[in-house]
Amino acid sequence: MQTKLSRTQQYLIPVAAITAQGNLSKLKPQLAAALDAGLTVNQLKETIVHLYAYCGFPRSIRGLQTLMAVLEERKAKGITDVQGREASPITDSRSKYDRGKEVLGKISGASQDGPKTGYAAFSPEIEIFLKEHLFADLFERDVLSYAERELVTISVLSSIGGVEPMLRSHLDICLNVGISPAQLREFTAIITSTIGEKEAKAAQEVVDQVLKSKEPAK
Known part of the structure; x- marks a missing residue:
């Protein structure tokens, strides 16, 4: 390490x-x-x-x-x-939501398959935005690790x-x-x-x- x-x-x-x-x-x-x-x-x-x-x-x-x-x-x-x-170009054909969900699960080490709680349950739209945009659109760009x-x-x-x-x-x-x-x-x-x-x-x-x-x- x-x-x-x-x-x-x-x-x-x-x-x-x-x-x-x-x-x-x-x-x-x-x-x-x-x-x-x-x-x-x-x-x-x-x-x-x-x-x-x-x-x-x-x-x-x-x-x-x-x-x-x-x-x-x-x-x-x-x-x-x-x-x-x-x-690098994105070649994964899955939806951005699914890709972002996978990225978040990978970096957090936490399952993303359980029921929504907290702010994600209160405001489902922001949970979608986080997965699709932050953890797909941004985190998938490999200029930064x-x-x-x-x-x-x-x-x-x-x-x-x-x-x-x-x-x-x-x-x-x-x-x-x-x-x-x-x-x-x-x-x-x-x-x-x-x-x-x-x-x-x-x-x-x-x-x-x-x-x-x-x-x-x-």
Whole structure:
């Protein structure tokens, strides 16, 4: 099991957190640093597109516009950034709902065949939207791995605050898709330095709770 976040993951986390906060002046140098570190244009685009599912189109679009501006500035300086690979074509002929259901089951490790409960029972339409769009349309795009998408997700949730139950669920998913406890601790350190110790306190507490719950009983 990995004990350190990859170089790519280390840069995706602050990009996602800062974009979610809407701090565009802080985002510009972070995007430039990510490009200098070897991240591709498509990796950054995919990160910013993904986060709209958690903090909305306005933040995502402003993030994309900021990336466009950074790329233009770098081009004017003679810097050629690598575009990177595109998402693979989807060849699965099943419905998006069925594909999304499978993806969610795979990353969560939980059966998706039981009766609907909670918000899914109260609002069946949002359960359909989640399966068809978030876990099919977005998660099936392989420019980012499941682990990278989950790191982007918990970065956004930590940044916006007030969504601790959802953050807890996605931290569990992180562990299920191969992110180690040591990597989550590194994540919290990056979040603290990115969005501030005070703002990151709640996220830190949730991470500590989740990791403690995974420790063997004494």
